[in-house]
Every structure is written in structure tokens, then in C-alpha cells.
Amino acid sequence: MKMIYMDNHATTQLDPQVLKEMLPYFTEHYGNPASRQHRFGWVAEEAVESARNKIAKVLNAEPNEIIFTSGATESNNLAIKGIAEAYAPKGKHIITVSTEHKSVLDTCVHLSKAGFQVTFLPVDEFGLIDLNILEREIRNDTILISVMYANNEIGTIQNISAISRIATERNVIFHTDATQAIGKIKIDLKNSNIDLLSFSGHKIYGPKGIGVLYFKNKFPKIKLIPQIDGGGHERGLRSGTLNVPAIVGLAKALELCDQLMDEENRRLLEYRNKMQSEFFANIENVFLNGHPTQRISNNLNLSFLYVEDTALIMALKDVAVSSGSACTTANAQVSHVLKALGLSDNRIHSAIRFGLGRFNTAQEVDYVIEKVITEVKKLRNLSSYKSKKVKT
Ligand SMILES: *Cc1c(COP(=O)(O)O)cnc(C)c1O
Numbered sequence: 001m002k003m004i005y006m007d008n009h010a011t012t013q014l015d016p017q018v019l020k021e022m023l024p025y026f027t028e029h030y031g032n033p034a035s036r037q038h039r040f041g042w043v044a045e046e047a048v049e050s051a052r053n054k055i056a057k058v059l060n061a062e063p064n065e066i067i068f069t070s071g072a073t074e075s076n077n078l079a080i081k082g083i084a085e086a087y088a089p090k091g092k093h094i095i096t097v098s099t100e101h102k103s104v105l106d107t108c109v110h111l112s113k114a115g116f117q118v119t120f121l122p123v124d125e126f127g128l129i130d131l132n133i134l135e136r137e138i139r140n141d142t143i144l145i146s147v148m149y150a151n152n153e154i155g156t157i158q159n160i161s162a163i164s165r166i167a168t169e170r171n172v173i174f175h176t177d178a179t180q181a182i183g184k185i186k187i188d189l190k191n192s193n194i195d196l197l198s199f200s201g202h203k204i205y206g207p208k209g210i211g212v213l214y215f216k217n218k219f220p221k222i223k224l225i226p227q228i229d230g231g232g233h234e235r236g237l238r239s240g241t242l243n244v245p246a247i248v249g250l251a252k253a254l255e256l257c258d259q260l261m262d263e264e265n266r267r268l269l270e271y272r273n274k275m276q277s278e279f280f281a282n283i284e285n286v287f288l289n290g291h292p293t294q295r296i297s298n299n300l301n302l303s304f305l306y307v308e309d310t311a312l313i314m315a316l317k318d319v320a321v322s323s324g325s326a327c328t329t330a331n332a333q334v335s336h337v338l339k340a341l342g343l344s345d346n347r348i349h350s351a352i353r354f355g356l357g358r359f360n361t362a363q364e365v366d367y368v369i370e371k372v373i374t375e376v377k378k379l380r381n382l383s384s385y386k387s388k389k390v391k392t
Contacts, residue, residue: 004319004364008203008298008357009152009180014249015205015358021252022207025245033242034233044244051251058258059197061189061214067234068247071211072179073103075198076146078213078227078238079175080107083144083196084116086223087173091141092116095134095172097158098340099123100148104177105336108146121147123340126291127156134163138170145174149181149197153324153337153353154290155299157181164193173222179203183257184265184296189214195222201246205358206253210246213238260358268297268356271365275300275354278369283376289324289338289351298356303347304376306385312352315375319368324351 005013025047033048035041049063056063069075084094096108098120108118119137121129129147138145145167150157160176167174175196178187183204189197195216202208215224215237230239257264279286285305301324304312309323324335338348354368 001318004360004368006354006356006360006364006368007320007322008355009155009353010322010355011202011208012205012357013359014202014207015253015256017256018206018249018252022245022249025248029244031244033244034231044242047244047248048242051247054251054255055212058254059187059189059214060191062217064235065189065214065217067213067215067237068242069211069213069238070209070243071202072101072177072198072200073211075200075211075213076101076103076175076177077107078224079196079198079215080104080144080146081111081227082224082237083173083175083222084111085225087143088116091139091143093119093139093142094144094146095119095121095137095142096146097121097123097129097148099127099151099153099156099337100146101152101177101179104146104148123156125341126294127151127154127337127341128291128294129158129163131159131162131166134166135170138166138172142170142172145172147174147176149176149178149185149187150296151290151337152180153335154301154341155180155295156291157185157294157296160194161192164195168193180296183254183261184298186261189216196224201250201253204250204253204257207246207249210243210250212250264358265297268360271356271360271362272297272300272354275365275369276302279304279372282373287347289341289343289347300354300356302352302354303343303350304352304372305346305350306383307350307376307379309350309352311379312350312372312375315379316371319371322353322355324348324353 029043031040031044033045052063052066055066094116112118123129147158147163149160164174173195176194177198179199182199197214199212201210226237228239233239287303289301313323324338334348338351
């Protein structure tokens with residue numbers, strides 16, 4: 001059975017072109033970039049610096065603003081804990097959003113146990129924060145605002161330029177988790193008010209275990225306290241021997257995303273819209289979760305009311321999608337994102353996330369449309385759906 005992968009918010013398939021670039025750095029060029037005394041080290045260092053330059057170029061940043069980490073989870077931890085530790089003498093208040101990824105939320109919870117105060121902003125029914133509420137919550141002791149660029153469950157894109165402008169105007173450092181936005185939304189860091197930005201290799205058709213924290217080099221200089229101590233790699237901000245093949249791969253993956261962005265967004269949007277309209281036309285009681293338009297191109301989060309998410313996932317068999325209830329981890333918790341939208345339990349327990357990607361084909365899309373329509377109808381016939389009073 002050939003599986004169809006439609007879970008591209010969880011991870012993506014490594015692009016063969018990325019793998020090709022990485023391979024020599026596993027085999028012949030295995031040097032440690034920190035080895036300054038021989039050619040093996042120089043070759044590895046050159047590869048790392050070339051990757052850093054490429055990443056900086058795509059994002060319109062300076063190479064020395066790019067810090068390599070093990071992924072977006074670590075980047076988020078470093079950004080939030082690193083700023084909190086550096087600015088604690090100035091204030092201990094942090095603002096973030098209730099729909100953030102766990103790597104932001106749990107980091108903030110950790111800090112709140114260590115004496116920081118965290119405001120978790122609410123979102124509206126589409127997943128957007130209210131800028132007036134943000135303005136109101138900023139205090140004299142607010143040191144950091146962290147708002148994700150695009151949500152990994154519902155795809156909603158926050159108004160990052162307005163949010164980061166407010167932060168800068170109020171003299172508060174601004175961080176964004178851009179893991180789902182990078183490669184899909186053009187980001188120009190020099191012409192932005194973003195101070196710190198996190199992303200990951202494996203969400204952009206690159207390798208797992210590699211990520212970036214962009215850290216703006218501005219005047220007056222922002223302080224960041226490293227969270228991993230050691231040999232002083234990455235300008236002392238993140239010690240540990242650099243993962244050279246993964247760094248080379250991440251840079252290639254980002255370059256490819258940048259080159260393909262317009263074409264890919266157009267294609268995925270077409271697939272997404274087709275799926276959405278076919279489901280709405282052929283199945284009753286379907287609801288869209290997230291923002292109808294302010295949403296990344298590859299995301300489709302739908303509730304098929306009165307069809308248990310897990311039952312539909314089982315029935316789909318050869319189609320890999322995600323449920324709304326167990327999104328980020330292995331534990332079957334109710335999605336904190338869908339809950340934050342204020343959705344009913346019925347909506348939450350019937351939510352399915354389709355995450356389209358580079359390697360999905362038009363045939364796959366058609367197959368999934370057919371399959372989902374058939375299985376939803378079958379499951380509803382099995383259940384007492386018809387006798388149920390429909391309530392959203
Ligand atoms: C996947 C993801 C992360 C975590 O990235 P890792 O590199 O797997 O640690 C963080 N934030 C968002 C929005 C994500 O989608």
C-alpha cells in the first residue's frame with residue numbers, strides 16, 4: 001500500500017537535492033569546523049560559513065545574526081530563556097499567545113515558575129490576536145513579546161509587521177516562531193522589527209535536528225544569555241560541535257523554498273482550495289478551523305461534525321493526516337489551539353489537519369477527496385448521526 005503523506009506541518013520529506021548537497025559532509029568532508037589547524041577543519045568551516053551566508057541572503061539578514069541550533073524547539077528556548085535571563089533586572093513580564101507551539105508555551109510556563117509573569121494573549125475565533133489587547137497588556141516591566149508567525153495546526157498568519165512595530169515602539173524585544181512561515185512567506189529581516197526569529201530544517205524539506213535562531217545585531221545591542229555552555233561556538237551563544245551536513249542541508253532547503261515559493265504556494269493553494277470546496281460541496285456539517293484567508297497555503301483544518309477524528313484517521317488508512325486533538329506530541333490531549341478558538345467539544349473532537357507539501361500530486365489530492373468523502377459518509381451511517389441534533 002502506497003501511503004500518501006499529508007502531514008507536512010509535522011515534518012516534510014527531505015528534498016533529494018538537499019540530500020545530495022549533504023552527502024559529502026558525511027563522508028569525505030567530516031572535519032570539525034572548530035579545528036583551526038588543518039584542512040579538514042577549514043573545509044568544514046567553509047561549508048558552515050557558506051551556508052550561513054546563503055541563509056542570511058534569503059532572509060535579508062547579516063551572517064553573524066544566524067545562530068545554528070538543534071531545531072526550532074531549541075531556538076525558542078534560547079530566545080525566550082536567553083532574553084528572560086538577560087533582562088530580568090529590567091523586568092520580569094513576558095507576553096505570548098495561547099495558541100503558540102508547546103516549545104514556546106512550556107518555556108514560558110517554566111519561566112513563570114522561576115518568578116517571571118507571563119501573559120497569554122487570547123485569540124479570536126480565527127486564531128488572530130487583538131492588537132488593542134496587546135497594547136493594553138504591555139507594562140513597564142515587559143521585556144519580551146513572542147508571537148508565532150503562522151500556526152502549525154490551523155495555519156493562521158498573525159499580523160507580524162504590526163505586532164513587531166508595536167513591540168519596538170514600546171521598547172520591548174520581539175521574538176517570533178516562524179517555523180511554519182519560513183519558505184512560504186517572504187521574510188525580509190532588515191526591513192522588519194523582528195529581533196529574534198526561530199525556524200527548523202525539517203519543516204522546509206531539510207534535515208531534522210537542525211534549526212536557526214536569528215538574533216538581530218542592532219544598536220543598542222540586545223543581550224542574550226546562552227542556555228548551553230561549552231566551547232563557545234556560535235559566538236558563545238550556542239556551544240556544541242556544529243552539525244555540518246545538517247547545516248549545509250538547511251541552507252540548501254531554504255534556498256530551494258525561496259526559489260520555488262511563488263510556484264509552490266500557487267499549486268498548494270489550488271490543491272487546498274479544491275479539497276476545501278469539494279468537502280463543503282459533498283459533505284454536510286463541515287467546518288473550517290482557522291482563518292478563511294489569512295492562512296498559509298498548505299493548511300486545511302476541518303471538522304467533520306459527529307465523526308470522531310481518530311475513527312476517520314483509522315478509516316483513511318493509506319492517507320497520513322493529523323487529528324486536531326493530538327497534534328504536537330504523542331499524548332492524546334485536546335488541542336490547546338482549537339480550544340483557544342472557543343470551539344465546541346464536537347468541533348474539536350472531529351478536527352482533521354491536512355498538511356499539503358511539495359511532493360503531493362494532483363492525483364493524490366483527488367484520491368484524498370474521494371476517500372474522505374466516502375469514509376465520512378460511511379462513518380456517519382454507522383453512527384447515530386442522522387438522529388443527532390446538529391449543534392456546532
Ligand atoms: C515543528 C514546530 C516547532 C518545533 O520544531 P523542531 O525543530 O521540531 O524542534 C516549533 N514551532 C512550530 C510552529 C512548529 O511547527
